[in-house]
Amino acid sequence: MELTVLAVPECPLAEVLRGRLAEVLAGRNDVQVAWREVSGQSEAVRLGMRGSPTLLVNGVDPFAREGETASLSCRLYGPEQDAVSGVPSVERLRATLGEHFAADVLARGGRGRLAPAEGGQRAVQRAVLRAFATHGRPPTDDELAEAAAPFGLPPADVLAQLSAADYLVLGADGRIRAAYPFSPVPTVHRVEISGGPQVWAMCAVDALGIAPMLGRDVEIRSADPHNGRDITVAFRDGAAVWEPESAVVLVSTGACSGPAVDACCSSLNFFADSASALRWAADHPEIRGQVLGPRQAELLGRETFGPLLGEA
The missing domain is CATH 1.10.10 (Arc Repressor Mutant, subunit A)
Structure with missing residues (x-):
């Protein structure tokens, strides 16, 4: 993962962001942060700086809002803006970067799940x-x-x-x-494909990737490994309804050594709520995990498996 901070010279908010990034990235020697000064409007336009400081993740601004344009002024970060700094909070940075950490793991170091032609x-x-x-x-x-x-x-x-x-x-x-996202044997993640068969997914994210991969409605039935509570996710016309609404996905953000079926799949699960996920993670200290909310988890499934049956 490549992080780039764009800021005007001597921007005080850049130093606030530096401190918060240091806290979020503590212990992650695999992530480098590049700092780049931007002095002119044309350069801000070319680099996509929507105010100072702007954080890019793999060249993309994850905090960009509709209607924002390139600017050399102080960056505004929506509802988290306060009198102290226009910088995302540690919690917001951790949630946003956690999604990318998870995507990087599941995308197998940038190689993705789509096999070469x-x-x-x-x-x-x-x-x-x-x-x-x-x-x-x-x-x-x-x-x-x-x-x-x-x-x-x-x-x-x-x-x-x-x-x-x-x-x-x-x-x-x-x-x-294993045929990611499918398992040839039953797992805890059962998926009913509308107009098709019942299948099993290798993990929670794999299950969430089946609907966008096929472009069809599906219903996922799984269970919280901590308390056994039933969890369903029903995709209808591209939108997903989670039951319970508090359900989340815990993904491993550590490096997987060996095939994912053996190294990662067992740590990618649905949980009834964040508290249950964190309790389970505490009982498994060998797993470095990140809790993803429904929209984040759906995005991860879509980006990982959505392209697999495309035309290209």
Whole structure:
């Protein structure tokens, strides 16, 4: 993750932001912050500085509001603006950057979940995903052969490449263990696809990615691993309704070593509320987690899995 702070020379608010970022990023040696002085309006326009200071995350302003334009004046951060500083609070920074930390983990260090087109990998990956979405099962040998045929490669070879890069995971018997977002065996995350089968998702974020990936209504049924409380998320016409409304998702923001099915999936869960998620996290100190609200979690699912069955 790349963070860039744009500020006018000697901006006092920049120092406030520096201190708050230091608190939020404590212990994260994998994040570097670049500081850049902006002196002219044309440069502010070119860099996207909507007031001083402006924080960019991977080149994008996550705090941008509709109607804001490039400016050299002091930045205003909406309802959190107060008499002390026009800088996001530590809590707001932690929530916003936490979403990006989670996205970075799930996006596998920037490689994403969309397999490369070369060597038939994307075609075979999509054949796998469509088999689950249509039939609720892994693809047959014939379905895999049809997908790999245009590339003149044995399906087993393409699957091995996909597994090596963790786009899916094969077991020792050569069968599919994980086809993110789908699981070939029951999990706690059950998903009913409108007009289609019942499937299981590898984790909470995977479950949230199925509706945008397919462009169809789905209903997710899961359970809070701390207290066993039932949780449902129903997607209808692109909008999601969570029950209970207080439900959240806890995601691991630590680096996953090895296939996600073994290293990460068990730590990406739905919880009935933030308190339950934090209690569960306290019982699992080996997991460095971030609590995401419904909209953040939905965005993460959409960005991670939405592109997988696109035309490109």
